[in-house]
Amino acid sequence: DALAAKARGSLDLDMTTPAVEVAMLAIAATGQRNQGAFEVDLALPRLQLTKEAVGGEQLLLKATLRQPNGQPTKLSLSLPKLEGSASAFQIANAVLDVDVVQPGQTFKASATGPVAGRFEAGGLQLAYVGVNPLGVQATLAGPQVPNQSVSGSLQGSAAVDFAQQHAQADLAGVFDQSTIKAKLAVA
Numbered sequence: 001d002a003l004a005a006k007a008r009g010s011l012d013l014d015m016t017t018p019a020v021e022v023a024m025l026a027i028a029a030t031g032q033r034n035q036g037a038f039e040v041d042l043a044l045p046r047l048q049l050t051k052e053a054v055g056g057e058q059l060l061l062k063a064t065l066r067q068p069n070g071q072p073t074k075l076s077l078s079l080p081k082l083e084g085s086a087s088a089f090q091i092a093n094a095v096l097d098v099d100v101v102q103p104g105q106t107f108k109a110s111a112t113g114p115v116a117g118r119f120e121a122g123g124l125q126l127a128y129v130g131v132n133p134l135g136v137q138a139t140l141a142g143p144q145v146p147n148q149s150v151s152g153s154l155q156g157s158a159a160v161d162f163a164q165q166h167a168q169a170d171l172a173g174v175f176d177q178s179t180i181k182a183k184l185a186v187a
Contacts, residue, residue, distance in 0.1 A: 134154075138154075
């Protein structure tokens, strides 16, 4: 196992208010774990945390995970704007892209939507996070897939209630010319 990381940016900590301001943060890390490799890049131009509020701009996280066979899984998360208080937050139009390459097939998906959440009283532990409306576009391609490729789109909502230890999703749409309606709940 190995890890190498580089970070740059500025951090301003005011203990009298208290407040934290991060500017032009960039973190790059590479490493190996269990015969696989990973690369992670995080960029955050601005993040402000005070006792009363949180605000930030354009967080961008990119990660590549390589299996021992060299096949990559790529993740990209973009959060254009973060606003909130000590108890709750909102993120305008978050975008999560996933690209998985396996021998003989590829899977690509993109999920978008505004995110809202709240924290446990008195801390930064998440109590709830939800996306509504949620949009998902997905494509599976490969020689074993009918017509070499299937794709679809789903719309709906999803939420995780950490305090109640419950997750749910309500989605509807079309995948490979089939209408899908799904309600999922997991304790």
